[in-house]
Amino acid sequence: xxxxxxxxxxxxxxxxxxxxxxxxxxxxxxxxxxxxxxxxxxxxxxxxxxxxxxxxxxxxxxxxxxxxxxxxxxxxxxxxxxxxxxxxxxxxxxxxxxxxxxxxxxxxxxxxxxxxxxxxxxxxxxxxxxxxxxxxxxxxxxxxxxxxxxxxxxxxxxxxxxxxxxxxxxxxxxxxxxxxxxxxxxxxxxxxxxxxxxxxxxxxxxxxxxxxxxxxxxxxxxxxxxxxxxxxxxxxxxxxxxxxxxxxxxxxxxxxxxxxxxxxxxxxxxxxxxxxxxxxxxxxxxxxxxxxxxxxxxxxxxxxxxxxxxxxxxxxxxxxxxxxxxxxxxxxxxxxxxxxxxxxxxxxxxxxxxxxxxxxxxxxxxxxxxxxxxxxxxxxxxxxxxxxxxxxxxxxxxxxxxxxxxxxxxxxxxxxxxxxxxxxxxxxxxxxxxxxxxxxxxxxxxxxxxxxxxxxxxxxxxxxxxxxxxxxxxxxxxxxxxxxxxxxxxxxxxxxxxxxxxxx
Amino acid sequence: xxxxxxxxxxxxxxxxxxxxxxxxxxxxxxxxxxxxxxxxxxxxxxxxxxxxxxxxxxxxxxxxxxxxxxxxxxxxxxxxxxxxxxxxxxxxxxxxxxxxxxxxxxxxxxxxxxxxxxxxxxxxxxxxxxxxxxxxxxxxxxxxxxxxxxxxxxxxxxxxxxxxxxxxxxxxxxxxxxxxxxxxxxxxxxxxxxxxxxxxxxxxxxxxxxxxxxxxxxxxxxxxxxxxxxxxxxxxxxxxxxxxxxxxxxxxxxxxxxxxxxxxxxxxxxxxxxxxxxxxxxxxxxxxxxxxxxxxxxxxxxxxxxxxxxxxxxxxxxxxxxxxxxxxxxxxxxxxxxxxxxxxxxxxxxxxxxxxxxxxxxxxxxxxxxxxxxxxxxxxxxxxxxxxxxxxxxxxxxxxxxxxxxxxxxxxxxxxxxxxxxxxxxxxxxxxxxxxxx
Numbered sequence: 001x002x003x004x005x006x007x008x009x010x011x012x013x014x015x016x017x018x019x020x021x022x023x024x025x026x027x028x029x030x031x032x033x034x035x036x037x038x039x040x041x042x043x044x045x046x047x048x049x050x051x052x053x054x055x056x057x058x059x060x061x062x063x064x065x066x067x068x069x070x071x072x073x074x075x076x077x078x079x080x081x082x083x084x085x086x087x088x089x090x091x092x093x094x095x096x097x098x099x100x101x102x103x104x105x106x107x108x109x110x111x112x113x114x115x116x117x118x119x120x121x122x123x124x125x126x127x128x129x130x131x132x133x134x135x136x137x138x139x140x141x142x143x144x145x146x147x148x149x150x151x152x153x154x155x156x157x158x159x160x161x162x163x164x165x166x167x168x169x170x171x172x173x174x175x176x177x178x179x180x181x182x183x184x185x186x187x188x189x190x191x192x193x194x195x196x197x198x199x200x201x202x203x204x205x206x207x208x209x210x211x212x213x214x215x216x217x218x219x220x221x222x223x224x225x226x227x228x229x230x231x232x233x234x235x236x237x238x239x240x241x242x243x244x245x246x247x248x249x250x251x252x253x254x255x256x257x258x259x260x261x262x263x264x265x266x267x268x269x270x271x272x273x274x275x276x277x278x279x280x281x282x283x284x285x286x287x288x289x290x291x292x293x294x295x296x297x298x299x300x301x302x303x304x305x306x307x308x309x310x311x312x313x314x315x316x317x318x319x320x321x322x323x324x325x326x327x328x329x330x331x332x333x334x335x336x337x338x339x340x341x342x343x344x345x346x347x348x349x350x351x352x353x354x355x356x357x358x359x360x361x362x363x364x365x366x367x368x369x370x371x372x373x374x375x376x377x378x379x380x381x382x383x384x385x386x387x388x389x390x391x392x393x394x395x396x397x398x399x400x401x402x403x404x405x406x407x408x409x410x411x412x413x414x415x416x417x418x419x420x421x422x423x424x425x426x427x428x429x430x431x432x433x434x435x436x437x438x439x440x441x442x443x444x445x446x447x448x449x450x451x452x453x454x455x456x457x458x459x460x461x462x463x464x465x466x467x468x469x470x471x472x473x474x475x476x477x478x479x480x481x482x483x484x485x486x487x488x489x490x491x492x493x494x495x496x497x498x499x500x501x502x503x504x
Numbered sequence: 505x506x507x508x509x510x511x512x513x514x515x516x517x518x519x520x521x522x523x524x525x526x527x528x529x530x531x532x533x534x535x536x537x538x539x540x541x542x543x544x545x546x547x548x549x550x551x552x553x554x555x556x557x558x559x560x561x562x563x564x565x566x567x568x569x570x571x572x573x574x575x576x577x578x579x580x581x582x583x584x585x586x587x588x589x590x591x592x593x594x595x596x597x598x599x600x601x602x603x604x605x606x607x608x609x610x611x612x613x614x615x616x617x618x619x620x621x622x623x624x625x626x627x628x629x630x631x632x633x634x635x636x637x638x639x640x641x642x643x644x645x646x647x648x649x650x651x652x653x654x655x656x657x658x659x660x661x662x663x664x665x666x667x668x669x670x671x672x673x674x675x676x677x678x679x680x681x682x683x684x685x686x687x688x689x690x691x692x693x694x695x696x697x698x699x700x701x702x703x704x705x706x707x708x709x710x711x712x713x714x715x716x717x718x719x720x721x722x723x724x725x726x727x728x729x730x731x732x733x734x735x736x737x738x739x740x741x742x743x744x745x746x747x748x749x750x751x752x753x754x755x756x757x758x759x760x761x762x763x764x765x766x767x768x769x770x771x772x773x774x775x776x777x778x779x780x781x782x783x784x785x786x787x788x789x790x791x792x793x794x795x796x797x798x799x800x801x802x803x804x805x806x807x808x809x810x811x812x813x814x815x816x817x818x819x820x821x822x823x824x825x826x827x828x829x830x831x832x833x834x835x836x837x838x839x840x841x842x843x844x845x846x847x848x849x850x851x852x853x854x855x856x857x858x859x860x861x862x863x864x865x866x867x868x869x870x871x872x873x874x875x876x877x878x879x880x881x882x883x884x885x886x887x888x889x890x891x892x893x894x895x896x897x898x899x900x901x902x903x904x905x906x907x908x909x910x911x912x913x914x915x916x917x918x919x920x921x922x923x924x925x926x927x928x929x930x931x932x933x934x935x936x937x938x939x940x941x942x
Contacts, residue, residue, distance in 0.1 A: 089800065111876060138810065157657070258656040291597075293597040305647060342653065343657050375597055376597075384600070389884045467645070468642065
């Protein structure tokens with residue numbers, strides 16, 4: 001370990017010399033994203049790279065994530081991590097990193113009183129990480145504990161979502177969590193991390209974003225110092241295009257009183273494309289995140305009180321339990337249509353799944369009606385104001401625009417224009433083209449996996465009982481839901497003990 | 505429309521002075537006791553509207569009714585005769601508002617963020633539901649099911665399990681003994697409490713127990729006129745509950761908490777804290793002590809998290825509460841064998857605080873961080889109103905913000921040392937250790 005630590009310290013010293021202006025000054029290949037807000041006394045930073053977990057070599061799942069985590073929360077060649085924290089502390093400033101399958105994005109914000117010191121420290125983290133053995137072990141242990149303790153045992157909702165993505169994208173570069181696998185993490189070495197940094201953090205792929213009350217000198221400094229990164233444009237794997245046939249179920253068996261359910265299927269439409277905006281209207285009506293206007297919420301929670309909430313998505317939405325608005329900086333070339341049923345009592349799991357699938361199928365079959373369309377369009381016209389209500393978030397959206405190839409004024413402006421112009425016919429045409437629930441993956445975290453599998457495969461009735469009276473129309477609909485066919489064959493249901501999740 | 509927040513005021517504010525809150529605000533009190541705090545600020549057409557009911561789980565004094573403040577928060581979305589739930593939802597949806605609510609130990613908060621043009625309609629809706637809430641027994645019972653679902657959702661989180669046991673051990677009499685969610689048996693019995701819920705509403709949802717905070721892009725005079733119009737007829741009648749006093753703790757307490765799932769062990773070391781008073785140096789010293797004992801630059805953090813790596817997460821929790829509560833440190837420990845060492849390290853760090861004065865330089869760095877982090881958090885009208893809500897709930901007014909920072913600014917190393925010596929004593933402590941299945 002001592003040896004590794006010394007080696008870790010030695011290497012970046014070479015990179016350090018590269019920060020001096022060279023005879024022919026290197027530049028960043030991409031122009032920066034700039035969002036000046038002169039009266040803002042704070043400055044927001046974004047530095048992103050196509051260095052996400054899709055690049056993890058087989059058997060080394062977690063490499064991209066650990067590399068980025070070490071850059072964000074480790075020593076640099078100039079400062080120990082403790083010394084970095086010490087300097088950032090009185091500024092109440094810092095940075096964080098988001099690692100997704102495609103992109104890695106470092107974001108930070110500081111009051112302009114401290115911008116020089118902050119900028120130097122943040123650049124060090126990106127350009128001159130030390131990758132010490134101590135930091136490596138600390139963050140590897142933390143990530144391993146996240147997979148084996150937190151994710152397996154402390155958040156069934158996140159576990160269900162992770163199981164869904166793993167099942168849909170299994171065998172592709174999107175098929176593992178950015179955090180990796182237990183076996184992948186165990187196989188990593190500090191040298192792997194250093195090599196990954198050299199190969200994938202390059203001046204040809206870096207995208208700089210600056211927002212708020214910055215000046216031109218700051219941008220020039222950031223560009224100059226980031227240009228000290230090595231050149232290179234490593235090839236990216238092709239975007240996965242999973243083809244689902246029929247319905248597949250993965251049941252993660254885990255003791256507990258409640259069942260978490262997620263289901264979904266790949267979407268052939270992305271942000272920026274014509275169909276995306278009308279489809280957003282339909283999705284918002286069906287399941288706007290954390291919003292009681294969502295139809296699924298109305299059916300499952302409001303009318304029946306089965307759980308805390310029920311939502312649907314056209315784009316990856318991590319940390320759904322913690323956020324109310326979509327996060328920037330998780331762009332993907334391949335998205336899922338995803339439904340999230342928050343935990344229901346175990347004996348209501350089959351019923352809740354039927355209720356949700358039935359609503360998705362109804363939407364796919366019938367589309368929206370005029371009044372739902374008008375209400376949802378009015379809602380989104382204003383609700384989208386909340387998507388990016390700070391400079392830092394707007395910067396995040398602008399950076400994502402580059403990923404999706406959306407020209408200025410960008411996705412949010414296009415979104416609002418689309419809400420003014422979209423028609424019901426367009427919404428329903430996009431629904432017909434893209435919502436194809438006949439093929440999907442269903443991920444369930446529950447206690448009695450075999451019994452649920454048998455019930456699903458046999459289409460056994462799943463009558464629901466309530467502790468309290470319900471209106472006749474709810475009870476009448478319950479009769480239909482309880483026998484609603486899901487069309488799942490036993491051979492398409494796989495049971496996984498929770499201990500095996502994220503193992504390899 | 506672009507949302508661009510002008511935070512110029514923040515730039516102009518002298519961060520070295522004790523007056524930290526960067527926006528001018530007005531406070532008005534209606535004849536019925538309703539307090540309104542208006543914070544006009546540049547916000548490119550956005551407004552945040554917070555209704556703070558100064559009732560939380562602290563007020564659940566009757567046996568069998570724990571969790572009721574939180575449950576009632578859910579019921580507030582069930583509509584009125586004039587605007588039944590569906591109509592309320594439709595109107596809120598049509599204006600694209602971001603609307604939600606939350607409940608804490610000390611208060612319940614209903615908040616919306618929306619375009620400024622919708623302020624009159626929002627006020628009409630909010631004033632109506634606060635005065636005329638009406639729900640059927642069926643709605644009531646259905647919502648009880650949703651609350652049970654929320655409880656189930658949280659039970660897989662070891663931190664929630666730890667907190668439940670910690671409170672039950674630390675308190676004998678005070679209602680901080682139970683979490684905001686309440687005891688499971690009480691949650692299960694909620695569907696039978698329709699009548700109680702009506703009494704709860706009549707007792708606590710009164711103008712003399714509510715503060716409205718409006719922040720953002722609006723005209724204060726017009727807003728005040730709207731408040732008078734919509735809330736003026738609301739009848740006062742708040743009856744403060746008799747929250748039992750907690751007797752002085754005289755000996756250390758300890759609880760071992762089993763956890764069904766697997767988790768790294770959690771260790772909470774807490775002490776009884778003083779009631780919130782922005783002028784009390786002990787309260788301000790608590791904020792500083794949290795940073796000094798377990799903040800990211802504390803010797804303890806460096807030792808346990810960065811060097812020995814025996815702790816994965818070290819969380820100082822020194823937030824103020826309306827009545828004397830709990831504050832302290834929670835650690836996620838990497839190995840059960842390290843629990844005793846970590847506990848001893850925390851105790852040693854606390855002893856140091858009581859034995860030696862912190863350096864003036866270090867204290868200044870902590871004060872600076874607390875100021876800058878507060879200022880930098882005020883990014884949107886929602887953030888501004890959200891930052892005021894707890895201060896308003898605990899003290900009754902927004903003046904508490906500057907008062908607290910004034911006290912903070914005046915703290916000397918001796919004050920911090922004295923507070924540590926007086927408050928962080930073993931006989932005032934409760935230690936909770938949570939271990940998962942192996």
